[in-house]
Amino acid sequence: MSKELPRTYVPFKDWKEKSKQIEYTEETPLLAPDGTLLAKGWARKNVFTYNRDYVKTGIMSRKEWDFYNICDGEFQVLVSFANINVGGYVGAKLVNLKTGEVVVDSIAYFLGANKHVPPAKGDVPNRYKDKVGKTEFDFNTKETERTLWYKGSYKGKPVEVTVQMDIPQGLENITTVFPFDEDPTKYFMTTKQMCMPCEGRFVWGDYVYEFSKPAAFCTMDWGRVNTVHKMVWYWGSGNQYIKDENGKEHLFGFEITWAIGNESNATETCIFYDGKVHKIGAVDVEKFPKGRFLEEWKFISEDGRFNMTMTPTLDNHSDVDFKVGRMNCHQIFGNWHGYVTLDDGTKLEIKDLFTFCEYVENRW
Numbered sequence: 001m002s003k004e005l006p007r008t009y010v011p012f013k014d015w016k017e018k019s020k021q022i023e024y025t026e027e028t029p030l031l032a033p034d035g036t037l038l039a040k041g042w043a044r045k046n047v048f049t050y051n052r053d054y055v056k057t058g059i060m061s062r063k064e065w066d067f068y069n070i071c072d073g074e075f076q077v078l079v080s081f082a083n084i085n086v087g088g089y090v091g092a093k094l095v096n097l098k099t100g101e102v103v104v105d106s107i108a109y110f111l112g113a114n115k116h117v118p119p120a121k122g123d124v125p126n127r128y129k130d131k132v133g134k135t136e137f138d139f140n141t142k143e144t145e146r147t148l149w150y151k152g153s154y155k156g157k158p159v160e161v162t163v164q165m166d167i168p169q170g171l172e173n174i175t176t177v178f179p180f181d182e183d184p185t186k187y188f189m190t191t192k193q194m195c196m197p198c199e200g201r202f203v204w205g206d207y208v209y210e211f212s213k214p215a216a217f218c219t220m221d222w223g224r225v226n227t228v229h230k231m232v233w234y235w236g237s238g239n240q241y242i243k244d245e246n247g248k249e250h251l252f253g254f255e256i257t258w259a260i261g262n263e264s265n266a267t268e269t270c271i272f273y274d275g276k277v278h279k280i281g282a283v284d285v286e287k288f289p290k291g292r293f294l295e296e297w298k299f300i301s302e303d304g305r306f307n308m309t310m311t312p313t314l315d316n317h318s319d320v321d322f323k324v325g326r327m328n329c330h331q332i333f334g335n336w337h338g339y340v341t342l343d344d345g346t347k348l349e350i351k352d353l354f355t356f357c358e359y360v361e362n363r364w
Helices: none
Strands: 040-045 062-071 075-083 087-096 102-111 127-134 133-141 147-153 159-167 175-182 183-203 207-211 218-225 231-241 249-258 267-275 276-279 283-285 297-301 306-321 325-342 346-364
Touching: 062 147, 062 231, 075 133, 075 159, 075 207, 087 127, 087 147, 087 183, 102 127, 102 147, 102 183, 102 207, 175 267, 183 231, 183 249, 183 267, 207 297, 218 231, 249 283, 249 306, 297 325, 306 346
Parallel strands: none
Antiparallel strands: 040 175, 062 075, 062 218, 075 087, 087 102, 127 133, 133 147, 147 159, 159 183, 175 183, 183 207, 183 218, 231 249, 231 346, 249 267, 267 276, 283 297, 297 306, 306 325, 325 346
C-alpha cells in the first residue's frame, strides 16, 4: 500500500476554506468538442450531457461503468458492466458478508472500445441489453422500477441473476463532476442512486440465494470518467428504514465519497430522506485507516451534519494487479451509528445500519 495519498487529495481539515457546493439544475454540456471539461459541480439528477466522441482519451483513461450493489445484511450481490476503453467486462458476484467468502464470481471479458457501449445516462428510462461471448445481460430502467438480468457461468455451472428494484416517485440522486488539475480534459462524473428497495435471486447450478424487501436495497454507481493514471478514493453508502417520533417509517440513505480530483466546486456527500437530497459538506475519516482497517472508523463532515461511527466486522479485500494497472480495495463492512442533520435542522439518530466504506488505490 502507498505510504501517502496522491497530491490531489487534501483532507478537508487542511482546506483554507470550506468546500463550495455548486448545484446545476438545467441541462448542461459536459465537454467542449476539443474534450475540455465545461461543468464542475453537482446535481440532484444527471443534467450533464455526455458525448463520448468528445472525450480526449489515453490508453485506459476513458472508463464507463454501470455498477449495482445489492445488500441485505447477509449477502452482497454485485452486478456490473465496465468499458475501460481498451476492453472491459460484465459480471455477477455473490459474497457472504458474515464470512467474507466469495461464493460466485462470474465474469466475461471483451476487447475493444466501441463494441459494447452503455447508454449515456443512467437515471432516466433506458435499456442496455447486450451479449459478451456466451454471457448475456439486460439492464432495463423504467420510471418506477429497474430490472437487472444476467446469465453466465462459473466453474462449469450456469449462473442466472434477476433483480427488481423500486424507484420511488420523485427519487433524487447525487450526480457530480470533478475536474483534475493536471489536465483540463480529465474529469470524474458519477451518479449515485440510493434508497431502492429490491428483491430477486442469485442462482448458481443447484445453489439459490433469494433476497427480498424490506431488508434488501440496491445502490447504483454509474460512472462516465476520463481519469489521470493514479488516484485513490473513499466511498461509503447505506440504506435503511428509520422511524420518526410518531412511529412512521421513512426511507433513509447516505452517500459519502471523497479524495477524487479537485473537490472545490462540489463534494459527493449527501443525506437522502424520503427520496430527497439533503446536501452536506465534505466528509472525512478522523485518521487515515492504513493498518487499522478493522478498528473503528469515525466520520465527521466539515459542517457537522454527518457524525457517524462504523464498527467493522469484515475487510472484503481485493487486489487486482495486471502490471499496467492495479486496483487495491479494502471494502470494510460494519455496523454504523450516529447522527445526521437534515436541511431544516432536524436531527436523526441512526443505529444498527449495516453497510460499508471502502478505501481504494488505483493505477489504471
